[in-house]
Amino acid sequence: MNIKKVLNYIGSMLIIEAILMFLPFIVSIFYKEQSGKYYLIASIIILIFGLLLKRSKTDKRFFTAEGFITAALGWIIISILGSLPLYFSKEIPIFIDALFETVSGFTTTGATILDDSTLLSKTANFWRCLTHFVGGMGVLVLMLAIVPSQSEDMHIMKAESPGPQVGKLVPKVSDTAKNLYFIYITLTALTILSYKLSGMPFYDSICLGFSTAGTGGFTVTKNGCADYSYLSQILMIVFMFLFSINFNIYFLIALGKFKTAFKSEELKIFILIIVVVASLIVINTRDQYVSLFENIHNALFHTTSIITTTGFAIKDYTAWPLFSKYLLLLIMVFGGCAGSTAGGFKISRLIIIFKQAYNEIYLQLHPNSVRIVKFEDRIVPNETIRTVLSYSVIYLMMILGGTAIISLEKFDLQTTLSSVLEIFNNVGLGISKVGPLGNITIFSNLSKITFMILMLAGRLEIFPIIMLLSRKTWSRER
Amino acid sequence: MRIVIVGCGKVGSTIARSLANENHNIIVIDKDQDKVNKILSEVDCMGIVGNGAIQQVLLEAEVEKADYLIACTSSDEINILTCLMTRRNSSCKTVARMRNPEYANQIEYIMNELDISLTINPDLATAHEIARNVRFSNSIYTESFFKGRLNLHNVIIPDDSKIIGKKLSEITKLYNLSGLICMIEREGDIFVPTGSSVVKKGDKVFIVARSYDAFKYFDAIGYKYKPIKSYMIIGGSRIARYLFDILDKDNNASVIKLIEKDHNKCVEIADKNPKISVVCADATDKQTLIREGMNDTDAFIALTGIDEENILLSLLANTNKSTKVITKVNHLNFIDSLNEIKLGSVVNPEKIAADIIIQYIRANMNAGDSNIETLHRLCNDRVEALGFKIKDNSAITNKKIMDIKLKDNVLIAGIYRKNQVIIPNGQDEILVGDSVVIITKDNKFNDILDILA
Numbered sequence: 001m002n003i004k005k006v007l008n009y010i011g012s013m014l015i016i017e018a019i020l021m022f023l024p025f026i027v028s029i030f031y032k033e034q035s036g037k038y039y040l041i042a043s044i045i046i047l048i049f050g051l052l053l054k055r056s057k058t059d060k061r062f063f064t065a066e067g068f069i070t071a072a073l074g075w076i077i078i079s080i081l082g083s084l085p086l087y088f089s090k091e092i093p094i095f096i097d098a099l100f101e102t103v104s105g106f107t108t109t110g111a112t113i114l115d116d117s118t119l120l121s122k123t124a125n126f127w128r129c130l131t132h133f134v135g136g137m138g139v140l141v142l143m144l145a146i147v148p149s150q151s152e153d154m155h156i157m158k159a160e161s162p163g164p165q166v167g168k169l170v171p172k173v174s175d176t177a178k179n180l181y182f183i184y185i186t187l188t189a190l191t192i193l194s195y196k197l198s199g200m201p202f203y204d205s206i207c208l209g210f211s212t213a214g215t216g217g218f219t220v221t222k223n224g225c226a227d228y229s230y231l232s233q234i235l236m237i238v239f240m241f242l243f244s245i246n247f248n249i250y251f252l253i254a255l256g257k258f259k260t261a262f263k264s265e266e267l268k269i270f271i272l273i274i275v276v277v278a279s280l281i282v283i284n285t286r287d288q289y290v291s292l293f294e295n296i297h298n299a300l301f302h303t304t305s306i307i308t309t310t311g312f313a314i315k316d317y318t319a320w321p322l323f324s325k326y327l328l329l330l331i332m333v334f335g336g337c338a339g340s341t342a343g344g345f346k347i348s349r350l351i352i353i354f355k356q357a358y359n360e361i362y363l364q365l366h367p368n369s370v371r372i373v374k375f376e377d378r379i380v381p382n383e384t385i386r387t388v389l390s391y392s393v394i395y396l397m398m399i400l401g402g403t404a405i406i407s408l409e410k411f412d413l414q415t416t417l418s419s420v421l422e423i424f425n426n427v428g429l430g431i432s433k434v435g436p437l438g439n440i441t442i443f444s445n446l447s448k449i450t451f452m453i454l455m456l457a458g459r460l461e462i463f464p465i466i467m468l469l470s471r472k473t474w475s476r477e478r
Numbered sequence: 479m480r481i482v483i484v485g486c487g488k489v490g491s492t493i494a495r496s497l498a499n500e501n502h503n504i505i506v507i508d509k510d511q512d513k514v515n516k517i518l519s520e521v522d523c524m525g526i527v528g529n530g531a532i533q534q535v536l537l538e539a540e541v542e543k544a545d546y547l548i549a550c551t552s553s554d555e556i557n558i559l560t561c562l563m564t565r566r567n568s569s570c571k572t573v574a575r576m577r578n579p580e581y582a583n584q585i586e587y588i589m590n591e592l593d594i595s596l597t598i599n600p601d602l603a604t605a606h607e608i609a610r611n612v613r614f615s616n617s618i619y620t621e622s623f624f625k626g627r628l629n630l631h632n633v634i635i636p637d638d639s640k641i642i643g644k645k646l647s648e649i650t651k652l653y654n655l656s657g658l659i660c661m662i663e664r665e666g667d668i669f670v671p672t673g674s675s676v677v678k679k680g681d682k683v684f685i686v687a688r689s690y691d692a693f694k695y696f697d698a699i700g701y702k703y704k705p706i707k708s709y710m711i712i713g714g715s716r717i718a719r720y721l722f723d724i725l726d727k728d729n730n731a732s733v734i735k736l737i738e739k740d741h742n743k744c745v746e747i748a749d750k751n752p753k754i755s756v757v758c759a760d761a762t763d764k765q766t767l768i769r770e771g772m773n774d775t776d777a778f779i780a781l782t783g784i785d786e787e788n789i790l791l792s793l794l795a796n797t798n799k800s801t802k803v804i805t806k807v808n809h810l811n812f813i814d815s816l817n818e819i820k821l822g823s824v825v826n827p828e829k830i831a832a833d834i835i836i837q838y839i840r841a842n843m844n845a846g847d848s849n850i851e852t853l854h855r856l857c858n859d860r861v862e863a864l865g866f867k868i869k870d871n872s873a874i875t876n877k878k879i880m881d882i883k884l885k886d887n888v889l890i891a892g893i894y895r896k897n898q899v900i901i902p903n904g905q906d907e908i909l910v911g912d913s914v915v916i917i918t919k920d921n922k923f924n925d926i927l928d929i930l931a
Contacts, residue, residue, distance in 0.1 A: 154518070168524055170524070171480075171505055171524040172503055381511065
């Protein structure tokens with residue numbers, strides 16, 4: 001394990017974090033808040049750490065394992081360091097809580113230990129939402145976009161990018177990363193502008209814009225998204241959706257290849273699921289609404305919010321029938337499209353395992369027949385199918401294991417199960433006690449730590465975290 | 479630059495690896511999914527699975543935007559077809575690998591008709607390399623500049639050498655040497671020595687010298703010069719056949735013996751090359767080799783199709799200290815771990831082909847102050863020896879060399895002016911019209927001005 005090179009890359013990540021942490025300091029000057037100095041101090045400390053790490057002399061060996069460890073270890077370190085201002089400024093006085101909030105920020109989960117986020121300074125809220133923005137497209141991808149390219153880049157990109165197959169937009173990884181960030185920043189700017197034009201205050205537009213971009217879920221007002229106008233909420237639906245489709249599509253559109261872009265199988269299924277689920281919820285909850293518009297608006301908003309794993313809410317849906325709440329849990333697991341900022345299992349994986357399962361049934365009846373799985377008009381190689389199926393099993397085990405630990409808490413099943421699902425899929429919003437009116441304060445420290453591991457595992461798609469904890473990765477005879 | 483490589487075999491992957499390191503945009507096309515996956519996991523490039531001779535595949539690789547297309551599949555015909563289809567969609571330069579000696583006479587016509595910029599014959603290039611190697615039998619390998627007037631030799635210092643323990647400045651004076659020991663490779667590390675550096679046992683030195691001066695160095699080191707008169711070549715491969723043609727013109731070569739297993743090949747060769755003694759036998763039988771005179775031959779060249787056989791044969795031949803041994807190895811990965819002391823000189827056709835292509839691309843990349851005439855990559859591509867043509871005045875011309883601030887690990891090793899070779903000291907200047915040899919470690923230069931700090 002080439003730990004020196006790994007630490008070198010983490011050094012780069014820290015330098016990026018230090019620069020980002022300077023921004024809340026600027027916000028604090030603007031709003032004349034005291035807490036700003038903690039961000040400045042932390043920024044300098046992180047910068048020093050980063051520069052120190054970059055001095056470690058590197059040796060060229062860098063393979064997939066090193067990539068995974070860079071992602072896992074790097075994200076843990078930036079979370080710990082990123083929570084320092086929140087802790088030292090006493091805005092979140094308990095360290096585990098501050099850490100939870102920061103991990104929730106970077107992993108774009110959006111689950112919060114805060115009862116009321118307006119009690120936080122504008123600086124702190126800005127930082128929370130900024131972590132969503134960076135965590136969404138990825139800190140390592142940002143690093144790849146900035147740092148001059150080296151041959152190991154591909155391993156790093158694979159470790160942080162979501163989805164079963166990592167595709168490149170252009171030959172060089174660093175150019176791909178630059179393109180992704182360019183599209184990402186442009187779209188975010190568009191989001192912020194739209195929110196502002198729809199009547200949201202300037203500060204809210206920026207924070208919610210970041211939160212939407214990373215499909216995170218942090219809000220800065222007392223009642224979350226319910227505090228905004230219908231127009232703003234409709235825009236939220238649109239942008240949550242836009243950020244959870246494969247960014248390759250935007251690249252194809254930018255190149256003028258509209259037909260190829262809209263042929264995307266994953267996109268079509270994604271839209272189909274949203275439409276079907278929202279419709280079912282509309283029918284199921286029709287008794288709770290007077291106007292049809294309210295009905296559709298609520299159903300569509302929450303469906304989109306949860307399937308994109310954002311976690312915004314405009315109403316406490318605890319009163320909904322169990323069927324609708326079950327549908328929400330279901331799409332929590334589905335998640336968004338690969339190659340986006342959304343979390344969850346990913347639609348592309350779903351399509352592949354579903355097709356494979358269907359083939360399997362057919363093969364049981366006709367043992368010698370040859371069936372292939374095609375996705376996006378290409379044959380899916382057996383190796384990929386195998387990896388996706390194995391991923392599904394490990395995914396399931398993490399949920400089962402996590403639920404076991406959380407069930408020690410003695411909450412009801414709905415709370416327990418939905419908390420694990422929403423945390424692991426980086427949604428940030430569940431049902432029952434972790435619904436729109438709830439938060440994570442009610443959980444013990446053990447649960448919070450479990451949640452943090454699950455959030456990281458979910459965002460990094462499990463393998464990096466497992467590798468970090470596995471002895472085999474570290475032993476010399478790997 | 480945007481480069482499309484069709485065929486991800488040994489040549490293709492070597493080129494992809496080297497060029498990706500130089501920051502180009504590389505797209506690799508191959509029919510085999512596994513080969514593409516392998517190159518993707520090692521090199522920062524894009525991969526497409528498909529037949530590169532098909533237009534649709536080429537368009538998918540966006541060949542219309544490419545600067546170069548390199549066709550190096552194992553089939554000459556596919557390579558030519560690929561270049562043709564590329565020409566239809568792109569104005570990029572095309573390079574084709576063509577191995578089949580049967581096409582040798584029509585290559586020029588094909589190149590003209592299909593507008594192929596360069597064809598590479600790895601086997602022919604290797605045969606030339608072997609011939610050059612044999613000429614300077616004491617060095618592991620020799621790279622030529624200025625049409626062979628100036629050479630870079632890589633020589634191992636034998637354990638009993640007289641110069642071990644002496645300083646370089648002493649040695650130059652003692653033996654009246656006029657050349658330059660420009661780099662020393664010691665225990666895996668390469669460095670530029672100074673006059674007070676001491677030669678140690680097991681060192682590999684890089685000597686830059688005029689062709690006749692080189693022998694003085696070999697003498698000083700303790701190698702006796704022996705003109706190569708008798709050759710024993712194992713394996714009637716394509717390289718062997720090209721080598722026969724080259725050796726045919728060498729007056730010194732009096733005995734050339736070929737040992738080849740396949741009877742039909744033996745007959746064919748005996749027919750085409752009457753001067754060669756052809757023996758049909760299995761060379762891995764030690765008795766056969768000794769009987770045919772392995773211990774007495776001046777040069778032993780292992781050219782069978784199997785690396786392991788070549789290595790075994792060379793180990794055997796090398797027990798005789800006075801034989802010049804040359805081994806052909808196909809699998810590049812082994813080269814760095816091969817102990818040259820036991821195996822003599824190692825030639826690798828794919829690396830030679832890749833070097834030619836990379837030299838071609840580098841040379842065409844820059845216009846202006848200078849142009850790369852030759853490029854040789856040594857020591858696992860860590861050391862580069864480049865020949866630049868100085869076309870215009872610039873920051874390095876008309877200035878004493880000792881006044882030019884060079885980057886670390888860069889050496890101006892030789893100047894060629896008006897048919898004279900100059901081994902420069904600090905007082906010499908570089909003028910317009912000169913050709914200059916630069917030796918550098920861990921750097922990749924495209925332009926002569928890159929040498930400046």
